[in-house]
Amino acid sequence: MLRFLRHARPAAVLLLACLVPMAPAFAAGFTFTPYPTGKPLPLAKVTFENAQGKPMTLADFKGKVVLLNIWATWCPPCVHEMPTLNKLQSVLGGKNFEVVPLSIDKGGIFTVKSFYQDNFIDHLPIYVDPTSHALDMLDILGTPTTILIDKQGREVARTLGPEDWDKPAVIAQIKRYMAAPAPAKTAALAHTLPTLAALVPASGTDNTKALVLR
Numbered sequence: 001m002l003r004f005l006r007h008a009r010p011a012a013v014l015l016l017a018c019l020v021p022m023a024p025a026f027a028a029g030f031t032f033t034p035y036p037t038g039k040p041l042p043l044a045k046v047t048f049e050n051a052q053g054k055p056m057t058l059a060d061f062k063g064k065v066v067l068l069n070i071w072a073t074w075c076p077p078c079v080h081e082m083p084t085l086n087k088l089q090s091v092l093g094g095k096n097f098e099v100v101p102l103s104i105d106k107g108g109i110f111t112v113k114s115f116y117q118d119n120f121i122d123h124l125p126i127y128v129d130p131t132s133h134a135l136d137m138l139d140i141l142g143t144p145t146t147i148l149i150d151k152q153g154r155e156v157a158r159t160l161g162p163e164d165w166d167k168p169a170v171i172a173q174i175k176r177y178m179a180a181p182a183p184a185k186t187a188a189l190a191h192t193l194p195t196l197a198a199l200v201p202a203s204g205t206d207n208t209k210a211l212v213l214r
Contacts, residue, residue: 034157044153046134048102051109051126059153061098065177066149067165069101070140073115077162078144082121087166088174090123096178099124099165104132104143150177 044059058066069085071078082101089099101124105111108130116126134140138147146165147158156177164170 034155041138041155043138043147043149043155046102046129046137048127048129048134049109051113053109056127058100058149061100061149062153063151064095065097065151065174065180067097067099067174068147068149069099070104070134070138070145070147071101071143072104073107073111074105075143079119081144081162081165082119082124084163084165084167086121086123088171091166091171092174092178093123097174100127101125102134103128104130104135106130148174148177151180 044057044062046058048056050056058068067085067088069078069081071082073079085099085101093099103112103126105128108128109126112126112128115121116124138145142160144162145158145160146163148156150156
């Protein structure tokens with residue numbers, strides 16, 4: 001249904017896509033799966049601006065593990081998870097890892113800067129794509145969508161809907177990618193990584209949480 005709706009008016013579609021996943025995301029638990037595409041998506045060609053208005057691409061982060069979060073200030077689930085992304089960046093951000101929160105707000109830098117100030121977001125950088133071109137390039141069906149990208153700039157997996165990104169189990173999983181050896185050994189490492197389900201302690205509910213790798 002969401003794929004069909006993408007051909008409708010963009011603002012209405014994204015608002016609907018943003019609101020629909022909110023309840024199921026928390027009810028069904030964490031699901032992080034590879035995107036079912038027959039060819040690699042052009043991650044390196046995605047363009048946006050930083051807080052100074054400087055043009056950037058995802059290729060600028062090659063060599064780092066990246067958690068790309070497509071979000072907007074008008075999206076309630078996006079707003080809900082933003083503090084956990086802020087915490088994740090404060091814990092892991094550096095030469096080997098970066099949270100890249102890419103806003104598609106039409107108001108651009110000013111809108112995001114005001115949101116950060118009002119919500120005490122003090123560790124996340126500002127990246128904006130007011131044109132929303134990234135949505136089509138990355139086949140984004142709704143917000144928030146979060147994509148895990150390895151050091152070689154390749155998509156590992158993605159999730160649609162809000163999550164608690166500062167959970168110890170999620171941090172531990174990301175650290176394994178940060179510690180990945182040379183590129184030639186990356187594929188072999190993927191087969192040795194435990195699923196997120198094995199890392200997340202039982203919560204007393206029937207929620208299913210798993211990280212599915214390529």
